[in-house]
Amino acid sequence: MKRSMIQRRQDAERERIELCNAALRRVARRARLTPDFSKAIEEAERGFSGEVVRDPQSWHPQMKTRDAARLRLAAARHLFALYPVHAMLERIWIDDTGLGADEVRLRRQWYVTAARGGSLYKAGASTWLTRKEVHAFLHPTAGLSFVEAFWEAIARSYTDDPALALRIARSKIGRTPREEIHFWREVARFFCVNPASLETIDDLCDYLAECRRGDPGYKLEGRTLPALIRRMHEWHHDIAAIERIEAMRRRVHGRAASASTANAVWAGSPLADWEWVPSSKEAKAKGERFVVRQLKQAEDLVMESRAMRHCVSTYAGKCIAGRASIWSLRRCTKERIDRLLTIEVDQQARAVQVRGLANRLAHAEERNVVERWAKARGITLR
Template sequence: MRSRDHYFHQIMDELLACHQPSGGNNRRAYWNLVTQVRRLSDLLSPGPSRPIRDPMELRAYIRTLKTVAEKRLHWANTPESWIPPQAKGGPLSHRVTLRSLLGHLFERYPVPDFMAYSWLSTNAVRWHEALYLHLASGKGVRQFPDRPAIPLPPKAARFFMQAPDDFTPTEAMRWSQLRSYGVRKKIATEIARYTTAGSEVGNESFWETVFRFFVRENVTNEDEAFAIYDFIEEQKFRPGIEVWGRGADERPLQPDFTMKGRTLKSLRRNMTNWREQILAKRPELAMKTFQWDSSPFRSMVHQEGNVKWLMFELLSDRALILEGAAMDHCVATYIDSCAKHRCSIWSLRVHEQGIPKRMATIEVMPNEKSIVHAKAKCNNQIDDNSHRILKYWAEREGLKLEI
């Protein structure tokens, strides 16, 4: 029976041959590089530490060696003189080994680790490698001509060298920009890593006003900073139909949104009441409607003395939008789920002395026959009387009350 190592060598040889570069000089440099890497490390061998068994991962390393060979004219040292780092207390990471090789071959001046690791990325683009070589030759990131159009003040170059190891080059540039403006480190990391700011470039003069808002208003919580960024992006740039739902079109809801005159307090208020405010400006959003079939559960009118409780299903996009605007929550985002019968939304209201009042919005999962959410205004908990009435209705309809 053939050993596992035999198959490893077979896959390795096939991948090495498949990825060899064209051109005699590049090909010779490639095979010499492969020979030296095998001689000096176990990166391309099933040696005693931790061989690469995943063909996709192995392909990424071999593809990187091919690119390294094609950049041989930028080498500062030869592969033969490379001394791999020594493992301490355990097997050496393949990434660390490759990082050492790149540093030996190219770096006349220090380059941040994330730039070296970007060579392995399947999403790497040509300017990543060009920027790495640019930095390795001693030039600054601000002088690199092909970088994305992210504004980088002089102070940003220092922060760029300190960016986290798991960042992409674009994320690192965004992070450096934010840090140079004075944005807190945790917030800069949140914005660069988890929002479109770390991957998309555009409308830079506007976004600069947002980032400087974080500093001016002393935003200290990274979750709130993320929520602010996401809110502004969806209001100003995303298609309205994605944000509002059916009834809107491709135009953003607030294309003229600016940071002028805003404070953190006023923006928080805007983020809470935005649906109601937009309905006031664009009432046509509540007028376009479509309906869906009701669920198998029955509505209810429950009389207690002079107090009348009503429980009924919301069966149109307009009904959900108006409920969300009145209750200051996001139930309008459930339109598609309701239309596809994945869930069912109900409104609990009370009439006391002839005055109607919305008390709760309820989410029912029809297939599971369960009530999974019940929220009062602003997503607050429902009061005891509302809970009592909801429990009564659930028992009457054979629903599990999971709140």
């Protein structure tokens, strides 16, 4: 049956009213949740129930915030704080992102100790800080994080310049593992004695970390800032050389071959490395032995070039293409390893170049060792 005009108008009005009601339901303010004070007090007390200074049940805050982190901090203040504590210590109750469980526990323990008026030095800080440094840590420059305040305290024990201490605190020194504090403390002391810009400190931290990885016994004793900067630039130059060699290898072997390693490596000669131990009593007493090792990695080739002060790193293209192989003769004793000669061998197993430091010719003793190696591996000496 056909609907009348009045009915159609009534249906349209009902549809309009329903749309308006739906829009109102979407924008209507939802009821705010009640702050969960009991959860906040439980999270703050967890693990420290024996150190509270106030009854948890007596906490009746007049707070409107629903932020769980801020509620947790307020609960911690109620439970433990007899004295005001710096914001960098309180931060652990608000945000512990990226921290392991042990680190979270340590920072909260330091907060509890400081807030109760206890000795942070006796509570475990003595593992890393002196009494003077603990005092400085508890009174840091405003705006510093926990780690920055830690390193500012160390730097302030070596310098009276607050700007320099702040620079060190904000450098990459503060991002180093606390387990290696003895080495990085020496680095902080070095920069207090040899002031540098923040950019220079950060660049040198990268270089020193690499030195530390290569030699766990690496020390800064006796080194100067200009010498370190020079060596750092040499290191950057070596990295660039390694990257050029890697790019060269990709062009020869394709990108798929480079996916397996971050450093350029090539197959090299099928000849095996060689070792000879002299039979004399003097050599045995020193633990002396001679080793000839093939260099089949970009980093090794660049380091050989740097140590021997010649251009063997430019031979990488020949090595990658299989037209040559590079060998290093070294004398090893109980105390040290000395590089003696760098040897180039061509595809016909001929030693076409034998050079020592700064491209010098081989000494008589070195020639004797090379002849033994050549005879053992079927190599022709020119």
